[in-house]
Amino acid sequence: MKAAVILLPGLNRDRDMIAALTKISGQAPQTIWQTETSIDDDIDLIVIPGGFSYGDYLRCGAIAARMPVMRAVREKAEKGTRVIGVCNGFQILLETGLLPGALMRNASLKFVCREVNLEVANSGTAFTQGYSQGQIIRCPVAHHDGNYFTDPDTLASLEANRQVAFRYTPDTNPNGSLNNIAGIVNTAGNVLGMMPHPENLIEAAHGGSDGRALFESALGLVDA
Amino acid sequence: MTMTKRATAAMTIPNTIPITEELIAAHGLKPEEYQRILDLIGREPSFTELGIFSAMWNEHCSYKSSKKWLRTLPTTGPRVIQGPGENAGVVDIGDGECVVFKMESHNHPSYIEPYQGAATGMGGILRDVFTMGARPIAAMNALRFGDPDHPKTRHLVSGVVSGIGGYANCFGVPTVGGEVEFDTRYNGNCLVNAFAAGIARTDAIFLSEAKGVGLPVVYLGAKTGRDGVGGATMASAEFDESIEEKRPTVQVGDPFTEKCLLEACLELMQTGAVIAIQDMGAAGLTCSAVEMGAKGDLGIELDLDMVPVREENMSAYEMMLSESQERMLMVLKPEKEAEAKAIFVKWGLDFAIVGKTTDDLRFRILHQGDEVANLPIKDLGDEAPEYDREWRELGGLSPLDIADVEEPEDYGQALLDLLGSPNNASKRWVWEQYDTLIQGSTLQIPGGDAGVVRVEGHDTKALAFSSDVTPRYVEANPYEGGKQAVAECWRNLTATGAEPLASTDNLNFGNPERPEIMGQLVMAIQGIGEACTALDFPIVSGNVSLYNETNGEAILPTPTIGGVGLIDDWNQMARIGGAGAGDCVILIGGDGTHLGQSAWMRDCLGRCEGAPPSVDLMEERRNGDFVRSAIRNGQVTSCHDISSGGLGATLAEMVMASDLGMKIDLSSSQGPAHALLFGEDQARYVITVPADLGSYIMASAEGAGVPFRHLGTVSGSALQIEGVLCVAVSALRAAHESWFPAYMDTPTTLAAE
Numbered sequence: 001m002k003a004a005v006i007l008l009p010g011l012n013r014d015r016d017m018i019a020a021l022t023k024i025s026g027q028a029p030q031t032i033w034q035t036e037t038s039i040d041d042d043i044d045l046i047v048i049p050g051g052f053s054y055g056d057y058l059r060c061g062a063i064a065a066r067m068p069v070m071r072a073v074r075e076k077a078e079k080g081t082r083v084i085g086v087c088n089g090f091q092i093l094l095e096t097g098l099l100p101g102a103l104m105r106n107a108s109l110k111f112v113c114r115e116v117n118l119e120v121a122n123s124g125t126a127f128t129q130g131y132s133q134g135q136i137i138r139c140p141v142a143h144h145d146g147n148y149f150t151d152p153d154t155l156a157s158l159e160a161n162r163q164v165a166f167r168y169t170p171d172t173n174p175n176g177s178l179n180n181i182a183g184i185v186n187t188a189g190n191v192l193g194m195m196p197h198p199e200n201l202i203e204a205a206h207g208g209s210d211g212r213a214l215f216e217s218a219l220g221l222v223d224a
Numbered sequence: 225m226t227m228t229k230r231a232t233a234a235m236t237i238p239n240t241i242p243i244t245e246e247l248i249a250a251h252g253l254k255p256e257e258y259q260r261i262l263d264l265i266g267r268e269p270s271f272t273e274l275g276i277f278s279a280m281w282n283e284h285c286s287y288k289s290s291k292k293w294l295r296t297l298p299t300t301g302p303r304v305i306q307g308p309g310e311n312a313g314v315v316d317i318g319d320g321e322c323v324v325f326k327m328e329s330h331n332h333p334s335y336i337e338p339y340q341g342a343a344t345g346m347g348g349i350l351r352d353v354f355t356m357g358a359r360p361i362a363a364m365n366a367l368r369f370g371d372p373d374h375p376k377t378r379h380l381v382s383g384v385v386s387g388i389g390g391y392a393n394c395f396g397v398p399t400v401g402g403e404v405e406f407d408t409r410y411n412g413n414c415l416v417n418a419f420a421a422g423i424a425r426t427d428a429i430f431l432s433e434a435k436g437v438g439l440p441v442v443y444l445g446a447k448t449g450r451d452g453v454g455g456a457t458m459a460s461a462e463f464d465e466s467i468e469e470k471r472p473t474v475q476v477g478d479p480f481t482e483k484c485l486l487e488a489c490l491e492l493m494q495t496g497a498v499i500a501i502q503d504m505g506a507a508g509l510t511c512s513a514v515e516m517g518a519k520g521d522l523g524i525e526l527d528l529d530m531v532p533v534r535e536e537n538m539s540a541y542e543m544m545l546s547e548s549q550e551r552m553l554m555v556l557k558p559e560k561e562a563e564a565k566a567i568f569v570k571w572g573l574d575f576a577i578v579g580k581t582t583d584d585l586r587f588r589i590l591h592q593g594d595e596v597a598n599l600p601i602k603d604l605g606d607e608a609p610e611y612d613r614e615w616r617e618l619g620g621l622s623p624l625d626i627a628d629v630e631e632p633e634d635y636g637q638a639l640l641d642l643l644g645s646p647n648n649a650s651k652r653w654v655w656e657q658y659d660t661l662i663q664g665s666t667l668q669i670p671g672g673d674a675g676v677v678r679v680e681g682h683d684t685k686a687l688a689f690s691s692d693v694t695p696r697y698v699e700a701n702p703y704e705g706g707k708q709a710v711a712e713c714w715r716n717l718t719a720t721g722a723e724p725l726a727s728t729d730n731l732n733f734g735n736p737e738r739p740e741i742m743g744q745l746v747m748a749i750q751g752i753g754e755a756c757t758a759l760d761f762p763i764v765s766g767n768v769s770l771y772n773e774t775n776g777e778a779i780l781p782t783p784t785i786g787g788v789g790l791i792d793d794w795n796q797m798a799r800i801g802g803a804g805a806g807d808c809v810i811l812i813g814g815d816g817t818h819l820g821q822s823a824w825m826r827d828c829l830g831r832c833e834g835a836p837p838s839v840d841l842m843e844e845r846r847n848g849d850f851v852r853s854a855i856r857n858g859q860v861t862s863c864h865d866i867s868s869g870g871l872g873a874t875l876a877e878m879v880m881a882s883d884l885g886m887k888i889d890l891s892s893s894q895g896p897a898h899a900l901l902f903g904e905d906q907a908r909y910v911i912t913v914p915a916d917l918g919s920y921i922m923a924s925a926e927g928a929g930v931p932f933r934h935l936g937t938v939s940g941s942a943l944q945i946e947g948v949l950c951v952a953v954s955a956l957r958a959a960h961e962s963w964f965p966a967y968m969d970t971p972t973t974l975a976a977e
């Protein structure tokens with residue numbers, strides 16, 4: 001499978017993401033600049049990395065969601081191409097409407113960078129099949145606005161449709177997210193948004209490789 | 225006349241107003257300094273010219289009080305590529321690569337406006353590093369605040385920490401180390417010292433020296449506004465009650481623009497278009513243009529009508545002194561202009577040709593058709609006043625007799641009190657607000673001896689970073705304290721297994737016009753110089769911040785040392801928490817004997833007495849070299865140096881980090897338990913090694929003439945010191961982790977304001 005990484009001014013975990021995808025898939029992902037209006041047909045996985053696109057000077061992700069390249073991402077997503085948004089990428093996916101809900105300022109009102117534990121809430125998605133159901137994995141977070149919120153009906157339908165991919169363990173929820181939600185997929189199951197940074201836990205130098213299976217799953221490198 | 229009034233008034237002040245004594249004083253220039261200006265240019269300066277002189281000749285930019293002594297520091301070594309004098313120091317790390325680093329203060333702005341002051345301090349030091357062609361890979365910050373009970377302290381801590389995080393996190397550099405301390409002496413003047421390091425190719429270092437006549441001088445980055453007008457002059461003045469009026473001199477940071485500027489500059493540098501580059505930091509356009517011209521023996525002509533501005537009706541004076549952030553000045557190869565411009569347009573940044581290099585050695589400023597300044601460019605820097613200020617010998621306190629210090633009734637409680645006191649408590653509340661992991665290269669986050677990041681593109685190479693100073697030691701004896709700051713930094717790098725390469729100094733002191741303050745500065749520099757020489761740890765960059773006083777009371781003398789070390793193979797790196805059950809615990813260095821100026825006496829007994837511990841640099845080196853070589857041989861499972869809090873704090877920090885207890889027996893040590901546990905004798909480490917290697921390591925130590933003591937074994941879930949104390953690791957952690965969050969969660973009223 002061929003991966004691409006979206007580049008927007010202000011994103012800053014793009015190099016981390018490119019390194020992770022390269023190490024795991026054996027080939028460097030294509031990079032796509034903000035002004036591109038189309039994405040090649042042979043791209044099977046699009047990743048929007050973390051950072052502070054356009055400084056996050058409006059609502060996080062709001063400016064990014066209105067750039068030409070995001071129209072192209074939406075078109076690909078609607079055709080079933082896999083899309084992962086991590087951290088600011090998750091915020092951008094929410095702003096484009098590809099995923100439901102919003103990310104508010106952390107309950108602590110402070111930026112938080114630490115390792116948390118995640119429960120794999122649904123191991124049946126395209127992004128989580130490399131994990132077992134209910135598996136607890138380690139993963140770092142680094143964000144100021146990761147407090148997932150949505151209306152009660154949407155929350156109920158997310159839960160009913162098993163769209164919650166990852167949850168913080170209750171004792172490590174770093175931001176006050178509803179239902180400890182750390183990552184969700186869309187109803188079609190091909191778009192994942194998550195606040196934690198699996199790309200920062202993929203090798204011995206990171207002190208573990210719990211994040212690796214996510215990318216292996218998304219890249220079709222595990223047996224479904 | 226206050227700064228605020230002056231900045232506002234400048235809009236209407238024409239360039240040709242008479243220069244009054246009041247105006248000269250408001251620019252921080254002494255009458256004799258003004259006379260020097262008259263002698264140099266042979267006429268009365270214009271208003272803009274006065275501003276330019278004031279910016280170039282203030283303490284912050286000219287180092288006029290410290291230059292004489294800074295020259296005595298060791299700044300060279302086999303690995304040093306660039307010492308002090310450029311934007312940052314450059315040190316060879318092999319394989320055609322180098323580390324570029326510096327530490328700089330942003331004390332006064334951070335006290336006036338903590339968030340923006342700290343944020344722009346971070347922004348400034350990052351710019352210093354990438355101006356030289358290096359991509360920043362690590363940051364640290366050393367923060368010092370007033371008494372926790374002072375009504376302003378919480379507000380400053382909160383603002384400074386979120387300001388540093390707000391900038392560094394958004395820019396995308398991991399913060400891997402630093403210090404946070406409290407002392408009443410910083411009540412009216414907090415310290416914010418920011419460090420950044422980057423990696424560059426040794427054959428692609430960019431300097432500020434302009435070359436070639438008639439070449440375009442290009443302005444890059446953000447637009448110029450009125451923020452920070454006179455900032456460098458403000459940073460060179462003492463504070464008094466009018467401080468609130470100085471808020472408009474604080475700059476406002478935009479980390480998003482800085483991130484774009486980083487990418488654009490690195491991209492542009494690859495095209496070969498850049499001849500010279502200088503960031504606009506203190507005194508903005510003035511300092512950067514003069515620096516480029518003077519270093520290259522060239523004149524510079526600037527046309528201010530071409531400068532991108534974000535406010536209307538800015539005067540030449542304001543444009544020349546603005547400290548708006550995220551701006552660069554470059555001399556470019558004319559044939560590459562279009563290519564260069566395309567890169568900046570792509571990143572949404574301003575690109576404007578604002579002048580040219582000339583052969584007449586003049587600094588000419590044109591504005592709206594008038595020549596508003598025409599000054600001899602070399603004299604602005606070279607002829608800046610330099611003072612040999614009067615200084616007084618200090619120190620001379622005798623060591624405290626430990627018999628004068630009563631032993632605590634309950635050693636367990638004493639240790640808990642120490643670990644839970646503001647200066648010794650965990651700083652997790654602070655560093656969890658910094659992105660410590662971005663770039664995916666961080667091997668050790670804050671909380672250990674040094675931060676460590678691996679070097680991209682290499683399988684095993686890593687760099688270690690540490691920032692250190694013990695101001696209470698420097699106060700008690702500036703010479704020994706200066707030595708100790710260097711030694712502790714060197715020791716912290718060593719404790720990870722790193723080879724200390726070089727250092728940067730950030731010298732924070734009070735008013736140098738007072739002989740006792742000047743004595744602190746002079747003697748601390750002497751101590752620093754001696755230690756850097758003895759430990760082969762040259763100073764390659766630095767910054768001096770003087771006049772850190774409020775209403776005549778000076779801060780504790782605080783010469784912060786930031787150090788960089790090289791790890792060949794991070795698989796053999798030591799961490800504070802790596803011990804395994806059954807490991808042998810060994811003290812490297814002598815027993816604790818010295819309680820004077822110790823953290824325990826200050827923080828638990830309220831006593832700051834006697835001489836600080838002295839530093840034997842030969843012993844420091846011998847013990848450190850032994851520890852490093854054991855780590856590099858893969859024999860050490862964990863290591864921690866002994867510093868503030870003595871052996872007791874070191875053992876406690878190790879058991880908390882590994883989450884395994886220790887059984888320790890001090891019965892073969894000499895002396896009373898309080899000195900053994902809390903004494904701060906130097907050149908000491910605690911290491912743990914696999915049980916079967918214990919005898920071998922101790923025999924090696926003996927052979928190398930390194931003092932050592934077998935302390936005990938890693939075991940259980942408590943720190944147990946036979947006959948002295950036994951405290952559960954969980955209880956230690958509760959005490960250590962609780963102070964900071966509890967303090968910051970207490971509602972605060974700024975009644976005093």
